[in-house]
Amino acid sequence: MQALEFGYVRSPDQDSATPARHPVVIVGAGPVGLSLAIDLAQRGQRVLVLDNDHKLSIGSRAICFAKRTLEIWDRLGVGQPMVDKGVSWNLGRVFHQDQPVYQFDLLPEDGHERPAFINLQQYYAEAYLVERALQLPGVEIRWHNRVTACTPHGGGAALTVETPEGSYALEAQWVAACDGARSPLRGMLGLESRGRIFQDRFLIADVKMEADFPAERWFWFDPPFHPGQSVLLHRQPDDVWRIDFQLGWDADPEEAKKPENIVPRVHALLGRDVPFTLEWASVYTFACLRMDQFVHGRVVFVGDAAHGVSPFGARGANSGVQDAENLAWKLDRVLRGQAPEALIATYGAEREYAADENILNSTRATDFITPKGEISRLLRDAVLDLARDHPFARRIVNSGRLSVPATLHGSPLNTPDADHFAGTQVPGAVLLDAPMERAGQPTWLLRELGEGFTLIVFGPAPDWAAGMEGLKVLSIGGDLADPRGLAAQRLDAQPGTAYLVRPDQHVCARWRAPSAPAVRAAIARALGA
Structure with a gap:
């Protein structure tokens, strides 16, 4: 390829x-x-x-x-x-030295078409x-x-x-x-771009081998086979495995990429009797930057x-x-x-907000993975020791907070709620998927959305909705069945509840009892009018 x-x-x-x-x-x-x-x-x-x-x-x-x-x-x-x-996966494991600390599930509930990763x-x-x-x-x-x-x-x-x-x-x-x-x-x-460059280097080694490791994300802090540093292991297709070795800031990138220096590191992880071939290697430095x-x-x-x-x-x-x-x-x-052309400016506002959220999470992970002082390292290791037995400490462990879509709180394209809702599906959130049925055949909520704006109504769709140009209307209970009730549960829906979804599948407005003027105003607002 x-x-x-x-x-x-x-x-x-x-x-x-x-x-x-x-x-x-x-x-x-x-x-x-x-x-x-x-x-x-x-x-x-x-x-x-x-x-x-x-x-x-x-x-x-x-x-x-x-x-x-x-x-x-x-x-x-x-x-x-x-x-x-x-290779689909939902589970990850964290190790400290030679001991497992805990495992996590990035998608603990079912009823989603796609895996976490x-x-x-x-x-x-x-x-x-x-x-x-x-x-x-x-x-x-x-x-x-x-x-x-x-x-x-x-x-x-x-x-x-x-x-x-x-x-x-x-x-x-x-x-x-x-x-x-x-x-x-x-x-x-x-x-x-401005931001922070972290004084540490990591080696990526792609190795081809037959191994019985599960399709999970494994992360080691201070393992015996690479003491004082961290290691990440991931399975890829074609029997290729990604291994990330922390090197430290003083490492020579060109020397680290030489096969004669990579092979001993891989042998230390796998054992000398495990055959493998080196497919590709690279050295990178952490950086969190944005324009x-x-x-x-x-x-x-x-x-x-x-x-x-x-x-x-x-x-x-x-x-x-x-x-x-x-x-x-x-x-x-x-x-x-x-x-109006001003709508493009909201791309900047929304995605700059998302970038800041990603940079914050990435910076925190990097600080935890690569402590720069003895006190920081002692604190990190104490958290890892506690996390074996105490769930509260696991929330502090950070081997990389894995990617989730940003909820665009405060976007000018959102219509603020006028009604009370529970749950996470606030204006600005990506619509959660759910298993549905159309004419008795299985489908998924996200696959039923239109290329433009979509109005999801729990119960019969209002007569006025059919006449709105450029709006797809989905009636849950009419066009689609919600056989497990997951769509209603995730959207905190009652009979008559409606959600307006943008073309990029973000919620931009919701009502307990929508009206034609309210929906028109929400669409106009989401178009930057």
């Missing part, structure tokens, strides 16, 4: 007397850029993707894809092949996304096309693109910078280009895919003239 390459193809734009103008240009064909391109194309938009490379990612890189990412990819038509190929090498994820993108007539991907200049102006941005046959110029109405943590576009605009603002005129920064976190917690690629979903529907509405 990693050997798959995409050829350079000359574009008619390169022979144009004047720069061709595109409504959306996405820079970067990684998981985030491809997800954004597919989402926009499924909504009927024409999208150009430029990538400076011509192949899939090298090495496993991002491997932990969360339930929410899978739900987004379900909507984009790639969720099932990802799950079929990936799958492990899947990034190159597989990219392959499924490329395959899907190429099925859509609205997506064009140009490989070996490197953006070398970006000049914003009132109507968008002017781009200079370098190819094997020379450079050419483009005009873009909107530019989405999905070009990674080192984002060349960020540098072209004279922008930077001050994600939206700069009509250039919008998405994913790692906008924010970065340490990998423990799997918040990087997952938050990037959520960025893409947040931006796609808003950009579609603006391009259609159905929403």
